[in-house]
Amino acid sequence: MKGLREVAREAVALALRQGAREAAAGSYRARHVEVSWRDGKLERTAEATTRGLGLEIYVDGRYGAVSTSDLRPGAVERFIEGAVAATRRLAPDPDRMLPDPALYQGQAQVELELEDPGYEVLDTGKRRSAAETLEAAARSVPGADAVVSVTASFGDTAAERFQVHSNGFEGTRRATDFGMAVEVSVRDPDGRRPEDWEAASARFLGDLPAPGEVGRRAAEHALARIGARKGETAVLPLAIDRRAAGRLLAQLLGPMSAASLQQKRSFLDGKLSERIGSALLTIDDDPFVKRGFGSRLFDGEGIAAKRFPLFDGGVLRNYYVDTYYGRKLGMGPTTARMSNLAWRLGDRAQPALLADLAEGILVTGFLGGNSNGTTGDFSLGVHGFRVRGGLIAEPIAEMNVSGNHLELWKHLVAVGNDPYRYSPMRTPTLVFEAAQFAGI
Numbered sequence: 001m002k003g004l005r006e007v008a009r010e011a012v013a014l015a016l017r018q019g020a021r022e023a024a025a026g027s028y029r030a031r032h033v034e035v036s037w038r039d040g041k042l043e044r045t046a047e048a049t050t051r052g053l054g055l056e057i058y059v060d061g062r063y064g065a066v067s068t069s070d071l072r073p074g075a076v077e078r079f080i081e082g083a084v085a086a087t088r089r090l091a092p093d094p095d096r097m098l099p100d101p102a103l104y105q106g107q108a109q110v111e112l113e114l115e116d117p118g119y120e121v122l123d124t125g126k127r128r129s130a131a132e133t134l135e136a137a138a139r140s141v142p143g144a145d146a147v148v149s150v151t152a153s154f155g156d157t158a159a160e161r162f163q164v165h166s167n168g169f170e171g172t173r174r175a176t177d178f179g180m181a182v183e184v185s186v187r188d189p190d191g192r193r194p195e196d197w198e199a200a201s202a203r204f205l206g207d208l209p210a211p212g213e214v215g216r217r218a219a220e221h222a223l224a225r226i227g228a229r230k231g232e233t234a235v236l237p238l239a240i241d242r243r244a245a246g247r248l249l250a251q252l253l254g255p256m257s258a259a260s261l262q263q264k265r266s267f268l269d270g271k272l273s274e275r276i277g278s279a280l281l282t283i284d285d286d287p288f289v290k291r292g293f294g295s296r297l298f299d300g301e302g303i304a305a306k307r308f309p310l311f312d313g314g315v316l317r318n319y320y321v322d323t324y325y326g327r328k329l330g331m332g333p334t335t336a337r338m339s340n341l342a343w344r345l346g347d348r349a350q351p352a353l354l355a356d357l358a359e360g361i362l363v364t365g366f367l368g369g370n371s372n373g374t375t376g377d378f379s380l381g382v383h384g385f386r387v388r389g390g391l392i393a394e395p396i397a398e399m400n401v402s403g404n405h406l407e408l409w410k411h412l413v414a415v416g417n418d419p420y421r422y423s424p425m426r427t428p429t430l431v432f433e434a435a436q437f438a439g440i
Contacts, residue, residue, distance in 0.1 A: 015055065134211045151182070177202070233440060310341075381399070
């Protein structure tokens with residue numbers, strides 16, 4: 001069986017021989033293993049290893065993107081021949097082309113530590129033991145007699161990719177990740193079954209917290225929701241827990257893509273260098289976080305990764321721009337997609353922020369709702385806790401928070417020192433001085 005490097009190089013060469021003007025190929029291999037444990041017994045064990053080839057081809061001003069999992073030499077040649085022929089029948093698109101080769105230059109010389117060299121020591125017995133421990137810990141907390149069901153899982157992935165472009169780029173990437181998750185449902189005296197979760201993930205197995213800690217937190221989250229009621233309709237200060245804040249942030253980042261700008265689906269269109277948030281909103285895109293989930297030396301187009309500002313003191317500094325939509329908009333490429341986010345953090349943890357909040361609502365999760373990327377209007381279902389006297393009080397549920405992103409982020413009054421390290425967004429606790437809540 002040919003190696004990934006050889007498969008990608010030969011795919012590009014074959015595409016050029018068939019008449020493509022340019023081509024980019026990415027060959028990959030990935031192994032994923034997962035064990036699920038539910039209510040005292042093994043629910044599922046799954047293992048899958050996949051190999052494949054993705055190919056982008058540029059033929060007579062036309063563009064095609066295809067993929068295959070059949071990497072036998074004869075099959076790849078037939079696949080590429082058919083792909084080139086099919087692309088010739090597409091409509092011309094003059095803005096489709098590979099990046100300027102100058103953008104491949106200047107890759108950072110840093111070790112990102114994305115691959116755990118000890119990956120192979122993990123076996124099925126250790127995975128099963130971790131999943132079993134997650135459930136046992138969830139059932140060991142005070143009040144666990146109200147626990148109805150626990151589903152726990154442990155999974156890991158080892159992946160490798162080799163990327164080749166006909167105009168001079170070659171790059172390889174190897175990475176591992178490990179993750180565990182627990183979902184707990186509990187019995188409310190009124191007959192409802194509230195549920196909550198906890199999860200943890202890491203590039204290196206040794207960076208994961210103990211399974212017992214994750215299982216206990218999941219159960220504590222779920223038990224804390226017993227007795228939740230709809231709160232009053234009011235304009236109140238809003239705090240968002242670091243686990244949940246990524247949902248709101250994603251609705252701000254989505255309209256920053258060049259595709260959204262070009263298609264007039266962005267409330268941030270034309271607002272570069274304008275103030276979008278308060279002075280506390282300072283975020284960089286940082287691809288060089290060691291062991292980060294979004295870390296990379298080059299992006300999906302082969303463009304050398306660079307750290308750059310997104311918001312600086314609330315001012316919008318950059319969009320996410322790829323080659324294609326950048327050409328349409330007359331903008332230079334930055335990168336198409338987020339890597340890791342680096343926040344300017346505050347100096348206090350959530351309890352101190354809530355003490356300053358005094359009265360308000362702490363949102364710990366979003367349920368449904370929508371956000372309009374064109375206008376910035378949003379309405380989101382929430383659950384969490386009422387904050388009274390600076391302390392967490394009764395649980396609330398079945399409420400909505402609504403507003404407009406262009407106004408909400410200007411009311412950001414506090415950023416925690418507690419980034420959520422299990423996501424590339426790394427969101428901390430966020431506090432807004434006022435938000436419209438709908439309830440009773």
